[in-house]
Amino acid sequence: MFSLNRLHGCGIITNYDCSAACxxxxxxxxxxxxxxxxTRELATDxxxxxxxxxxxSVHIGGGEPLLRPDKLFPVLEAAVETGIGIDYVETNAAWHKTPERTATVLRSLRERSVDTLLISMDPFHNAFIPFRQVKDLMRSCHENGMQVFAWKEAFFDEMEAMGDEVPHDLTEWASLFGGGSISGLIRRYGLGLKGRALETFxxxxxxVPLEDILRDAGPCTELAGAYHFHLDLHGQFIPxxxxxxSVHYQDAVRGALVSEYPVFARLHEGGIGLLLDHARETYGFVPDAKYAGKCDLCWAIRRYLALDRGLDLPDLQPHGHYLHVDSKS
Ligand code: SF4
Ligand code: SF4
Structure with missing residues (x-):
């Protein structure tokens, strides 16, 4: 039975919608x-x-948490009331329009014990947000007593070289820095290839042949990684x-059973082979001959269950994760 003893490094997903689709x-x-x-009530719980x-303490992410600052503030107030610290709020800077409005938002954040913003700075976000907007938000933060750390500052010079007035997509990035610059982003960014990142890369x-993946794969201990996990606006624990x-947040420590979480618990107890057997026997899943590793196979099975079979399973949540993996869908 899956269950965690002690949690640390939590991110709170206040909303999944975002101005970008990186x-x-x-x-x-x-x-x-x-x-x-x-909601404030769920945040308190x-x-x-x-x-x-x-x-x-927690960090706040999304989606873009500052798309609707007035909806974020009650969550921050709940943190203050319950004695939970806010390490930082992540943002893509797209909400920054005028120095005056931004100063008001930053002041409101500081009043609710937020003293640091993580501001995204990389070629993925640059496909949607002009670099000038990022730099302008950083300047506003400095002027209004908000600390900043840019993720990742190592891209600063390249972003400048691309030009800062308009967004630039990855194709433009590759034409300026070479074809290998795209695949090189996996290592430079330290990407976990899940969700849309897996589709992109x-x-x-x-x-790898399916037999090799199954031979080498044991139980997925990754699911029990209690560092830098997330809790979302539906009360789900996301490893x-x-x-x-995902599992309901209380079940992350109370225990997640196969009978309640047929996908999650099988992966935790037996690994991808056990899930594949279940998907084949129960739902008629037919695997390909090769995948880009066990997580690619896992993704193919889960996507089949969620979209092709239309199953609304409690551990394949949020359903939008599957619906919106394609940035255009
Ligand atoms: S990575 Fe991009 S699409 Fe995803 S939440 Fe951040 S800004 Fe939005
Ligand atoms: S196979 Fe699935 S459960 Fe296991 S580590 Fe990969 S994504 Fe996670």
Missing amino acids: AHCAYCSSPKWPRENM LFRFLKRNGCA RPYLVQ QSCQGL
Whole structure:
């Protein structure tokens, strides 16, 4: 039975919708998601749960959490009330329009104990957000007492070289820095190839025969990684390395049974081979001859169950993860 003892390194997903639809987004966020935000009541429950289980602070992410600042503020207030610290709020900077409005938002964040923004700075986000907007937000932060860390600053010079007035997609990036610059982003960014990132980078990955994948794959211990996990606006626990899989947050420590979580628990207890057997026997899944590793096979099975078979399983949540993996869908 899957269950965790002690939690740390939690991210709170306040909303899945986003102004961007980045090619590397493991959460498959995009403007296509419903405009739903975490409620204050759920946030309070989640923060109390985290405190009970040894987690004293969180970071806030999405989706773009500052798309609707007024919907984020109650979550921050719940954190203050329950004694949970906010390490930082992640943002893509797209909401920054004028220095005056941004100053107001930053002041409101500081009043709610937020003192640091993580601002995205990389070629994926640059496909949607002009670099000038990112730099202008950083300047506003400095002027308004908000600390910043840019993720990743190592891309700064290349972003400048691309030009900062308009967005530039990965094709433009490759034409300026060479074809290998795209596949090189996997290592430079330290990408976990899940969700949309897997779709984007699959053409660059080695295809492995199915038998070899099954021979080498044991139980997925990755599901029990309790560092840098996420809790979302539906009260779901999402493991660090396996987006698109989840259990209700209370079951993450209480225990997740195969009878309740047929996909998640099989992967945890037996690994991809056990899930494949189940998908074949119960749902008629037919695997390909090769995949780009066990997680690619896992993704193919889960996508088949969620979309081709239309199953709304409790551990394949949020369903939008599968619906919106393609940035255009
Ligand atoms: S990675 Fe891109 S699409 Fe995903 S949440 Fe961040 S800004 Fe939005
Ligand atoms: S096979 Fe599935 S459960 Fe296992 S590590 Fe990969 S994505 Fe996670």
